[in-house]
Amino acid sequence: MSWFDLTCRYVDMKWPVSAATARQTTAEALIRVMPAFVPKSQKSPEAKKVRSALRQWAYNTELRSSEELPREVDEVLRWCSKYSLPVRSVLQADTLRELERAVTRRLDGKPFAPVDSNPLKEVKWTSMPKGRRKVDKRAVLNPIQARTLLAAVREVPRSGPRLVAFFATMYYAALRPEEAAALNRRNLALPDPVWNEEAPGGPIAVSLGMSGSSSRGLWGKDALLLVRRNSQKFSGSTSGNTVSLRMDGCSPVTTEAKFR
Numbered sequence: 001m002s003w004f005d006l007t008c009r010y011v012d013m014k015w016p017v018s019a020a021t022a023r024q025t026t027a028e029a030l031i032r033v034m035p036a037f038v039p040k041s042q043k044s045p046e047a048k049k050v051r052s053a054l055r056q057w058a059y060n061t062e063l064r065s066s067e068e069l070p071r072e073v074d075e076v077l078r079w080c081s082k083y084s085l086p087v088r089s090v091l092q093a094d095t096l097r098e099l100e101r102a103v104t105r106r107l108d109g110k111p112f113a114p115v116d117s118n119p120l121k122e123v124k125w126t127s128m129p130k131g132r133r134k135v136d137k138r139a140v141l142n143p144i145q146a147r148t149l150l151a152a153v154r155e156v157p158r159s160g161p162r163l164v165a166f167f168a169t170m171y172y173a174a175l176r177p178e179e180a181a182a183l184n185r186r187n188l189a190l191p192d193p194v195w196n197e198e199a200p201g202g203p204i205a206v207s208l209g210m211s212g213s214s215s216r217g218l219w220g221k222d223a224l225l226l227v228r229r230n231s232q233k234f235s236g237s238t239s240g241n242t243v244s245l246r247m248d249g250c251s252p253v254t255t256e257a258k259f260r
Helices: 003-017 020-037 047-058 071-083 087-091 093-104 143-154 160-173 177-182 221-230
Strands: 204-210 213-219 242-247 253-259
Touching (some): 087 093, 143 160
Antiparallel strands (some): 204 213, 204 253, 242 253
16 A cells, blocks of 8 residues: 555544544644655656645545546646555655654755754743633624624625625624635525524524534524525425534535524
């Protein structure tokens, strides 16, 4: 088995239980040592292209087999699979020396600056200030202000509807900007809304989980109607009282909305 194929299997094994930061750390560590396992010749792809293909595609379990994989990236990954050294090469002295160089030198080949001692030992820490536990209402939009701003954004020529959906999901569902930007109709499965104004609770409780972390919030009628109105047509099905919103991309998110 080649070193590249082994690292892909390792990434696939750790992917379901790793947080986003852990996935990135794993990818960066594997990318750092990859030069020790690939040949250096005039026919080899540029080192920068190899690092980019590994970081964005090879070491992302969901994107590696995607139909959106660019042709030039596919060629680089096929080259890595075919020409990377076998795993048993780690027992060879030459490979071990290359590994040592890979982890002790920068990308430009220069050694890392040496540090004789831990500088943090000389730092005296003062008591940490206590954070404010209450949210300043003056710094947070209230529902009326949010609806007013969204109505104003809707009037922006051409991009108005998309901006409304973008800011509405950030406000009502507490999505990060990059999550809201990656959200589109193929990531959503929403049923046709049927509202019961007399039902207790009113809004929909939404639990957002992303790569090991989670947050909770409320989606009211306005939020779902805004997403539906400004994101064209949705399709999908529901199970019981659960609505699943699937968001993919570089940072996969799974959202579950449950009617109270």
